[in-house]
Amino acid sequence: MTEVISVRFRGGCKSYYFDPRGLSVQAGQAVIVETASGSEFAQCSEGNHQVEDQSIVKPLRPVIRVATENDRRTNQLNRQREKEAFTICERKIAAHHLEMKLIRVESNFDGSKIIFFFTAEGRVDFRELVKDLANVFRARIELRQVGVRDEAKMIGGLGICGQPLCCSRFLDEFMPVSIKMAKTQNLSLNPTKISGTCGRLMCCLKYEQNAYEDATKRMPKNDSFVLTPDGPGNITSVDVLREEAKVKLDDSADGPRTYKGCELQVLRNGKGSREGIEIPSERPKRYVAPETERLRAEERFTPLFRFQEEPTAAPAGGAEAGEKKERSRRRRRGGRNRGQNKEAAPQTRREEGRRETADTVQVEKIAVKVSGDLTAEKKAAADRRAGGERSGRRRGESRGQEKRQAGEQKTAEQKAEGSPSRRRRRRPRRRSGGSGEKSES
Numbered sequence: 001m002t003e004v005i006s007v008r009f010r011g012g013c014k015s016y017y018f019d020p021r022g023l024s025v026q027a028g029q030a031v032i033v034e035t036a037s038g039s040e041f042a043q044c045s046e047g048n049h050q051v052e053d054q055s056i057v058k059p060l061r062p063v064i065r066v067a068t069e070n071d072r073r074t075n076q077l078n079r080q081r082e083k084e085a086f087t088i089c090e091r092k093i094a095a096h097h098l099e100m101k102l103i104r105v106e107s108n109f110d111g112s113k114i115i116f117f118f119t120a121e122g123r124v125d126f127r128e129l130v131k132d133l134a135n136v137f138r139a140r141i142e143l144r145q146v147g148v149r150d151e152a153k154m155i156g157g158l159g160i161c162g163q164p165l166c167c168s169r170f171l172d173e174f175m176p177v178s179i180k181m182a183k184t185q186n187l188s189l190n191p192t193k194i195s196g197t198c199g200r201l202m203c204c205l206k207y208e209q210n211a212y213e214d215a216t217k218r219m220p221k222n223d224s225f226v227l228t229p230d231g232p233g234n235i236t237s238v239d240v241l242r243e244e245a246k247v248k249l250d251d252s253a254d255g256p257r258t259y260k261g262c263e264l265q266v267l268r269n270g271k272g273s274r275e276g277i278e279i280p281s282e283r284p285k286r287y288v289a290p291e292t293e294r295l296r297a298e299e300r301f302t303p304l305f306r307f308q309e310e311p312t313a314a315p316a317g318g319a320e321a322g323e324k325k326e327r328s329r330r331r332r333r334g335g336r337n338r339g340q341n342k343e344a345a346p347q348t349r350r351e352e353g354r355r356e357t358a359d360t361v362q363v364e365k366i367a368v369k370v371s372g373d374l375t376a377e378k379k380a381a382a383d384r385r386a387g388g389e390r391s392g393r394r395r396g397e398s399r400g401q402e403k404r405q406a407g408e409q410k411t412a413e414q415k416a417e418g419s420p421s422r423r424r425r426r427r428p429r430r431r432s433g434g435s436g437e438k439s440e441s
Contacts, residue, residue, distance in 0.1 A: 017056055098125075
């Protein structure tokens with residue numbers, strides 16, 4: 001057993017082992033490690049732990065130190081230098097008319113080496129480009145040609161599932177994917193549906209391939225001749241993931257029925273004739289779901305909210321005795337209320353209803369004095385108000401009529417005398433400011 005720490009470099013998902021050399025490093029801390037191309041700034045993904053000697057690639061590189069604040073500033077300067085180098089390299093590529101696409105630029109921690117990643121359809125003669133870049137940056141220049149999968153891993157993006165690309169998130173190496181995997185999983189062979197952002201087959205086809213292969217060995221093929229609990233028939237379709245098959249029975253005119261894999265007895269696997277095939281007299285047993293599966297199925301269809309009625313306290317003598325007692329009590333109360341007046345009877349019934357329905361709430365009775373002359377007094381007051389309003393309207397109408405008659409009579413007199421109908425307005429008298437003398441008009 002050897003003590004190591006796991007380290008990840010920028011833009012990579014693969015972890016590498018390094019010798020801590022007595023340092024205690026925790027996950028998430030930045031460290032400076034020694035590599036074949038010089039010192040590098042990396043991130044610790046797993047702290048000090050023990051691993052088998054067979055899993056270590058010797059020689060085991062050491063950890064120089066835990067990153068300090070100066071190391072972090074140097075790393076930020078290197079990131080800025082990489083952006084400038086990317087812009088300059090694109091200009092040089094256009095000047096040399098090279099058919100290549102620049103993807104990424106990386107600089108080591110001490111700045112002595114700069115790596116340019118690019119993609120191209122064929123071989124590219126970039127010797128003159130390397131000379132120009134070396135004269136500009138005064139460092140060791142390296143150009144690496146990568147594939148379209150590495151391009152998607154470096155740039156990143158979102159897949160058709162809506163999640164970040166697997167290669168840029170957690171895949172440490174690419175897995176071989178073939179079109180046979182799509183056929184085994186009964187997927188559409190349309191290239192646009194089974195291809196990723198990089199244009200190659202999706203890496204996620206490899207995730208469930210082992211499960212599909214294992215289930216395919218236990219399930220029969222399409223058009224197989226099988227025996228079911230309901231009789232013989234031919235398989236029309238197979239659901240490998242659920243391990244179910246649809247069978248068209250010979251003795252049934254209905255559509256295909258669905259059966260589990262354990263309910264099928266294969267008489268002929270695949271296409272072929274039925275000649276010479278003997279059908280057994282004993283049929284397979286039906287599949288019985290375990291108790292856990294039945295409980296899960298019931299839980300799927302149970303309502304989220306259940307309304308339960310609160311239980312009411314039953315009388316001591318039982319339900320029938322309680323009902324008889326309640327009816328006799330109502331009859332006794334009804335006999336007492338016969339001699340009362342009609343106005344007080346509804347109020348008494350309301351008070352009895354409150355006492356019967358309230359179990360814990362006590363209703364306080366308030367004595368109300370009922371007066372028989374109350375309605376007559378209200379009616380007399382309303383008559384007085386109505387009579388006053390009518391008399392007021394009559395007085396107002398008579399006064400208006402008298403004014404109109406006086407105005408008409410005065411107008412007739414003015415016309416007879418020959419004087420103008422308009423009255424002459426009087427000018428207001430002016431008053432002096434301080435002397436108090438009246439001004440002459």
